[in-house]
Structures are given as C-alpha cells and as structure tokens.
Amino acid sequence: MDHGIGRILDWLEEKSLRENTLIIFMSDNGMNMGHHGLYGKGNATWPQNMFDTSVKIPCIISRPGFVPQNHIDTNLLSQYDWFPTLMEYIGLEDQVPQGLPGRSFSPLLEGKILGERESIVVFDEYGPVRMIRSREWKLVWRYPGGPHELYSLIEDPNEKNNLFNSPGYADKIKTMRRDLEEWYSRYVDPRLDGTKLPVTGRGQKARADEEGAFAYRFFE
Template sequence: MASRDPARPNVLLILSDDQGHWAMGCAGNPEIRTPHLDALAERGVRFSRFFCTSPVCSPARASLFTGELPSQHGVHDWLSYHHAGRTGIDFLAERTLFTDLLADAGYRLGLSGKWHLGANDRPRKGFVHWYAHESGGSPYYGAPMYRDAVRTEEPRYLTDALGEDAAQFLSAEADRPEPFHLSLHFTAPHKPWRGQHPEEYTDLYADCAFTSCPQGPAHPWQPVTEDGSPVGGESDTREALVGYFAATTAMDAAIGRVLERLDELGLTESTLVVFTSDNGFNAGHHGIWGKGNGTFPQNMYDSSVIVPCLISQPGRIPGGRHCDALLSQYDVLPTLVEHLGLDHTHDPALPGRSFADILAGTDATVGADRERVVVYDEYGPVRMIRTRDWKYVHRYPHGPHELYHLAADPGEEHNLAADPAHAATRIDLAARLDAWFARYVDPALDGSRLPVTGSGQRTPVTPGALPTAFEPGPEAKA
C-alpha cells in the first residue's frame, strides 16, 4: 500500500510558481492567509534562506530536478517556445533528474501541473501519471493541459483542478506495493491576477492595506509595456496585489485538501513532503514587479532569489523548527538521495551537497561549515555569491556590479561596489565567485557570454557550441 516505511518514504513535491519567500503567514507576513502552509511548517522545518539557482522559472526548475547549474544543463532563460507537440523539444534530454533516480529505485511517478522544461506533453521516465500544462502560464480558466498526450482545456479553476488531480493520484497509488513520487506543480501565484480568482479568496483581501508589499518608486531598470505598466505586473497595482494574495490563498486551500487526503490514506508518516517555489517574486519590493527578469539588467535581490521552503515527515523529521542556513535548489538532489536511501553515488561535478542532517536534526556543526554559508546564483551573464553577511553580483563583461553588506543593509539599498573602503571585500568575493564557477561550469554551456535578456530562451544550448539564437520573446512573461 504505497510506502508504509518511513525509512523509504514516498515523496510529495509541491512547487508553486513565482512565490516570494515573504508570501506565507509562517514567514512573518501578517496579511496573507496560508493556514495549511503554516501548519506544514509547524510539522516540519521552515528554511528561511533557501535560494533558487536562477531567478526565473525554467532554469530554476531544471536545476531543482538535475542538481546542475544553468551553465551545466544549458537552460538559461524561461522557455518561450518548443513546449509540446510536433515542435516539442525536451531541454533535459539525456540529463539525469532526481525523478530518474526514483524510477530506477522502483518508485511510481506522477505529475500534476506545470513542467515547463520542454516536451511538456510527453511523460519523463518512470511517470505513470502525467497531467501537464502545455507551456509556462495561462489564464486560470480554460488552461491548456495534456493528459495521456491528449490536449484538453481545463474548464475548472486550474488550482482546484490540480489539487483534485493530485488527490486522485494519491488514492490510486495507496493500494499499490511500490512507493510513489508526486510532483504537484501549481501555476499559482503566477499572473494573470485581476479577475482570475474565485471571489471567496479575493474577498478576503478587499480591505487589505498590503503593508507587506510597499509600492515605492519604480526601479530604473524595470521595463514597461506600451501602457506604462511594469512588464512583470499589471496596470492596476491594487487589483494585482488582491489577485496575487488570492491566488496564494487558493493554492494553500488546495494543498490542504491534498495533505488531508494523505492523512486519510494513513501515509503522512511515510511521505516526505517538500514545499517550495521555482523562483522568488517582487510585488513592489525594490520598486519592481517581477522576479530576476523584472529588470534589465537582471536583478539578484533576495526577494528574487530566496524562495519558500518547508519540509516535513512527522516521526522522522523533528517538527516546529526554523533553519536559516544558506541552502540552494542544487542541494535538493543529494539530499533526497541520502534521506531516501537511494543507491546512487554523488557526482563530484555537481555543486550541491546534502542537508539531510539538518532534516534529521543532527546539524550541530552547520555554523562552522563554510560550504553551508555560501550560495551561488546565475542568470545568463549575471552571477552572484551570497554569504551570511555579504552579497556580490557580477555582470559580465562590464557590469554594473553590486556589493551589499547585508548584516547592516538587509534591504539591499546601498551598493558598495564602488566604495574604496570595501574594495578588498569586493575583490575577495569576486575571486571566490570566479573560482567556484570555473570549477563547475561546462565551457560549452557557459552562460556568462550569452546575450540573455530575460525575454525567453527559444533555442536549446547544444554541447560543443555556444548558441547565437537566444532570440527575445514578446515579453518577460513566464
């Protein structure tokens, strides 16, 4: 009956879309309503400094599943074409995903929701259930979906449809002897927002002051549409905030129903639940609407690169904990391998390392572990090194570069890159950043020389040649 063995648990990965780390009640936001995520945090560990590997959806998702950097797997921007059907390209073909390792270990795999890594209509290895969005985003009603390679339009509110599909998968797998992995990938709270979400959720925010999302002057690097609205937002900012918060709360309710089904089936203690998002989001933070491609040059603000992360398995992972260790999406694959006891040897070419000891509560030496207090990020020619106290952002080839003393300036308001008093710190961080990427990057897939604009990757990077076909899409919308 699925896995009843906590030492070899089932896996439920819940992935939101464009959710800022600030957009949960358990993260300290007093305005947004996420009771089920808050309860999940109480049952497990909330990671408050968990970083995406790239602050835009497709590269981040590719890194989450492969454990590779964008300059290793070759997906450097969101995929603006080649989603499905005859023109569908699998951008991760011949790459090893953690789901491949689960399939090899005898797991039965299911997907409900957004894949957005190319060939979205075709199940990956080991998937016995595949209900996938055709592309990277759409309206919440009439969404283009593939079920068993057949294209349909989902008439229901998509968030509810995905939650119901996931719950049905759990029920169908409960009586089978094999363990399961379910990827439940919502499109929420990605735009569109205005007029897209049920009134029972939008009404909750009719009188909200949205003090958690202050709307300051527009960032000078934020592109705008013809009507003057930010590319990553909508023209009516208040309605956009209502929609974003409502989308998050509706998703929280759907997650609650899925977790309730898990309880009803008696699978809670033998299922590892991981909740996170592909990338962060600015809903007015720093004067930006959007994530990394909410500006050009692309930004690496914490609001873009830190994502929510909650991990729970009652009885095996001590609950009610908060961890502020600096961790990354590239750490997920080795962590799953260790926590699940998979027969897999870690590839030293991968940058991540397991944090299974943190999950188990045996991480007493984390503070002295240098590798756990440094993370790296990239978005084409933009790269970042982040320590507990400092952040350095390097833009190839000419800048502008950024240096922030986060211990004194957590809002990243004062760029010290040109300050002679901090030149030694900047030089040291720049050297460490160069050395780290030189260690891990595949030269044939190196993004530091690519003209990535944040407008969509239309052509896959192929080993042996640097691409010239990074054509801009109509807007940075995915």
C-alpha cells in the same frame, strides 16, 4: 493551490502514508511586489537583478514524527543542495555523482545540527549575471562590464546601499570575485554559460511608478 495540496495530504492520510512521506513545498524564485520599485523576479529588470527578494524562496518541509514542527531554520542553503540531500535521506548517498555542486543538509530534516561546512556561500546565475552570497556579504557581477553591486547584508539587509564603488572595499571585492570565478570554472557547463548566451524577453526597465516601465522588450 491550498485545495490541491489538501487533497494530496488527505489522500496520504487515507492510505496511512503521511508519516512515511517527506513533503517539500517550495518555489523556484522569489517575487518583488514593489520591493526596490519592482514587480517580478530577477528578470524584472535589465540587467537582471539578484536582490534577495528575487532569489530567496519559501521552503516548507513536513513529515510528522520526523521533521521538527513549528521550527524555522536559518542555515544558508541553495537549490543545488537538494539532490545530495534527498539522496542521503533515502540512503543512496553513495550514488551521487562526483563533481556536482551542493552538499547534503539531510541532518536538518531530522532535527539534527548540521556539521561544520567548508564555507557557507550561495552562488547563483541569471543570464549574464552571477552572484556570490555569504551571511554577511553579497557580490553581484554582471558580464561583461557591469554595473556591479556589493552589499553588507548585516548593516543593509534590504540592499539599498551599493558599496561597490565606495572606498575601502577593494580587497573584499577581489576575494569574493576570485571565489566566484573559481566556483563557476569548476562547475559551469561551457555549453550553458550564461555569461556568453543571448538574453531575450520582456521586462521592467524603470521604477514601477514611471511611465512605460513595463513590457519593455530588451532584445528582438
């Protein structure tokens, strides 16, 4: 991979296109390498998981003279923000269809401050599992009947203490689930509703150190 990326960068340099090319390097999912006793991503377990180690991704952006170098940005963003971002970056923001999720973060690509957002929340779906995540909290809702999860990401960034059934969090769960349901009712395509589609494949059904943990077929 390093060699292949190097070839692309060398070609851009040779053609004097490097400073006129925005390079984005990222993955489509995270990867547990023993985190939470798992090896794999969200479908390493059944029901699927939404641990940060499964859903957070690496993202490196480069354009010499335009994108700040050696800078780590901590804004909370999602894959669905990329389309409006790139459309604005190339001056075509007026051609972004109405009614799509996601908001442009194009100013960040130029080292500017991102303006105030209506809310800083990331939504995700994996099969019959949905997640709503803010900087402070994460709610994981599994359809139809759980198990569900609630994490305080400030106090428990490694998501080891599920607060869903703990006293004192009913209002927080109610509010976050309402926001979750409202968002998906607005944006989900009923034909592709993950909460109603069957799941197939193999995965991990137990901790990695337990016998028979891997290659478990959940559905035939």
